[in-house]
Amino acid sequence: QVRLQESGPGLVKPSDTLSLTCTVSGGSINSYYWSWIRQPPGKGLEWIGYIYYSGSTDYNPSLKSRVTMSVDKSKNQFSLKLNSATAADTAVYYCARYPPLGSRFDFWGQGIQVTVSA
């Protein structure tokens, strides 16, 4: 069974860079798209972007100027960096898997709460 686990700081200062890592276990990172999705407190879901195992990326235009994703196949991990963080970036951040032929986010991490505050 594939498992995803987010890790990183739970508190980020305004204007700093929010950095998270997702570790994939029980399966290979190869041949899939890997996404980050966030959920502000009491609100709905926002897709941040994806990275393919080969390294190609697609980001939500609303965040594109501040987002960088990377993949480390040797560690079965992928990462998110969101720079110039503000209070509006406070959210639960999820990583999720998306199969190559499309159709759905089939496996999700448990999520990590990130608060942007001084």
Next chain:
Amino acid sequence: DIVMTQSPDSLAVSLGERATFNCKSSQSVLYDSNNKNYLAWYQQKPRQPPRLLIYWASTRESGVPDRFSGSGSGTDFTLTISSLQPEDVAVYYCQQYYTTPWTFGQGTRVEIK
């Protein structure tokens, strides 16, 4: 961006009764070349990640009870719970994967009447 609009925002249904809620996309998510609707449904319980229920608008994910069913095509979709159970109390989201940015509806909250 494709805007996904769900209705109602919340509904209360008696145990054992049918729950039906809707999702409308601002443009068609039906891909003509394969006749597939690029639409998924997720269930989210408090303090849990979303759980995939339905993809391709009507294909039930493995392990999902058969009381959950999805229907619709083009821009209008429906998720139906045929007989509401206590464990179905949750927020339900639709999501389009027809084109990026992939977008979600605002959610429908289901409660017990």
